[in-house]
Amino acid sequence: MSEQADAPTADSPAGTENRPRVTRCQTCGSRIDPAEWHPVTTATDDDGAFQLYSFCSNECWNDWTAE
Numbered sequence: 001m002s003e004q005a006d007a008p009t010a011d012s013p014a015g016t017e018n019r020p021r022v023t024r025c026q027t028c029g030s031r032i033d034p035a036e037w038h039p040v041t042t043a044t045d046d047d048g049a050f051q052l053y054s055f056c057s058n059e060c061w062n063d064w065t066a067e
Contacts, residue, residue: 026053027060041065 023032032038032054039061043051055061 023054025056025060027055027064030056030060032056 023034023038024030025032039055039058041053041055041061041064043053045051053064055064
């Protein structure tokens with residue numbers, strides 16, 4: 001399966017539109033296909049920035065939330 005490049009946007013850092021989108025599991029580091037369903041969770045970090053965490057399986061999500 002080929003990886004698709006991100007579409008450029010007005011606020012994209014220079015050069016990022018040509019980088020392949022690679023999502024990795026927050027728990028185990030496995031590659032996640034962004035076109036397939038996978039569990040995610042969100043949080044706001046100490047600076048108030050929105051964070052999206054992706055997981056390859058419910059098991060990895062459960063392990064991460066148990067920490």
